Amino acid sequence: MYKIIFGWIIGALLLLQAVRIDLPSPPSHIDPKNEITAPEEIMTMLRTSCYDCHSYETKMPWYGHISPVSLQVNSHIKQGRAWLNFQEWSSYDTEKQQKIYKGIVDTINLRMPVPMYLTFHDEAKLTKEQRDTIRKWAENQLKEENQ
Numbered sequence: 001m002y003k004i005i006f007g008w009i010i011g012a013l014l015l016l017q018a019v020r021i022d023l024p025s026p027p028s029h030i031d032p033k034n035e036i037t038a039p040e041e042i043m044t045m046l047r048t049s050c051y052d053c054h055s056y057e058t059k060m061p062w063y064g065h066i067s068p069v070s071l072q073v074n075s076h077i078k079q080g081r082a083w084l085n086f087q088e089w090s091s092y093d094t095e096k097q098q099k100i101y102k103g104i105v106d107t108i109n110l111r112m113p114v115p116m117y118l119t120f121h122d123e124a125k126l127t128k129e130q131r132d133t134i135r136k137w138a139e140n141q142l143k144e145e146n147q
Helices: 002-016 040-049 069-083 086-091 094-107 115-120 128-145
Strands: none
Touching: 040 128, 069 115, 094 128
């Protein structure tokens, strides 16, 4: 009985591999002038911890090609890009940029990067000091825009 159930589970997982949901391709030309600008220290942290989900520079991990996990990974990336794409920064109006800075201030210490992502990406983990640095930078951007 257990062999039959195990066989069905393996069969279902193999069939799931036929389900492919690929990320939308980035534009053929990405204008570097559209990318967010920040001090080098901030840009390094953003690229290391944020760009996989919030830019076109996604490095798809090995498990991102295996269903059903790939469905979740692709969903996270699509949602991340929809909320914020650092490489499309200049296309956002001031109101949206302010909303994003506020979102960074509110989430950098709580939810970003997402814990599931950090499980497989030690390099993306931010120390408390790094989180504070990013939060302070975003707060300063809010203050500058409101003046």
